Amino acid sequence: MFAVFRDLIRYNIEFTIGLVLVGVVVLFACLSFFSPVDPSLIYTTIPDQPPSAQFWFGTNSRGQDMFWQLSAAFRNSLTFGLTVAVLSRIISIAVGLTAGYLGGWVDRALMFVNDIFVAIPIFPVLVLFYFVLRNNMDSFTLALIMACFGWPFDARLIRSVALGLKHREFTRHAVFAGMSTRKILLEEHLPYVMPIVFSTFMNNMLWSIGLEVTLAVLGFTNINNPTIGTALYWANSHSAMVVGVWWWIAIPVILMVMTFIGLFLLAISMNEYIDPRSRLRRMGA
DSSP: HHHHHHHHHHHOHHHHHHHHHHHHHHHHHGGGGGHHHHHHTOSSSTTTTSSSSSSOOOOOOSBBHHHHHHHHHHHHHHHHHHHHHHHHHHHHHHHHHHHHHHHHHHHHHHHHHHHHHSOOOOOEEEEEHHHHGGGGGGHHHHHHHHHSSHHHHHHHHHHHHHHHTTTTTHHHHHHTTTOOOOHHIIIIIIIHHHHHHHHHHHHHHEEEEHHHHHHHTTTOTTTTTHHHHHHHHHHTTTTHHHTTTTHHHHHHHHHHHHHHHHHHHHHHHHHHSSSHHHHHTTTTT
16 A cells, blocks of 8 residues: 555655645644634634734634634544544445455345435435434534445445456465455455545545535534534624625635645545556556
8 A cells, every 4th residue: 555655646746736735734633732722612812803923814703713713623524524434434345345255145235225325315314313313413423424324336336346356366266275255355355445445535535524514504513513614604604704704714715625625636646546547657658
């Protein structure tokens, strides 16, 4: 896997740009651990101050320093996206590899369940969960729910690769050597699907963070928990653009766009790496 990253950095400018953009946002999010104030508290400073040497990102109408408030918001949103992506990757890898290798009725049963989850409209389901759980709908609970719906497309993609690996010579050797199914899947097949897992990991982070922002802006999450979405929710509630507090919306949107572009570039560069023709063309072969 380290060789993959080395080749991507060396031959793919999109990957490098994406890595830099995401790295800047991650570094900004990590600064929240050194925040001098609790980002969830309000009226801790003078409201509606524009960006200045004292307040780099200005302050909002709730009396919060935007720099530290957004730092915590991006930390929470990135953590949320990572949680959804990791949990859904575990499900998609388990389902995809198992279905592709075992085949038969196991494959048909798993793909039947897979197709059911593909057909379920995720947004209305999340809104329904919000009205059912209400005060119990914290970020981790929302991440668990979204992870349960974020795996089916990627599981089918991993399955398609596993179907080809099943008939490769090294798989036959592993079977003849007496390796168990679990060891074959984890030690022989998993390394071959890791580039796909990384690519879909980035896409899943994009999907989950974007959906969380949508839910938060509409008020269907815990609005007191600092995230990208809740920052925009409060800005909209206070009519920030109307009253001239433009930085309350502009700065989080700029940082959010940086995050989304960075994740998108990482995803498409990995997709290109998976394609042998694109990889050889970039390496000048």
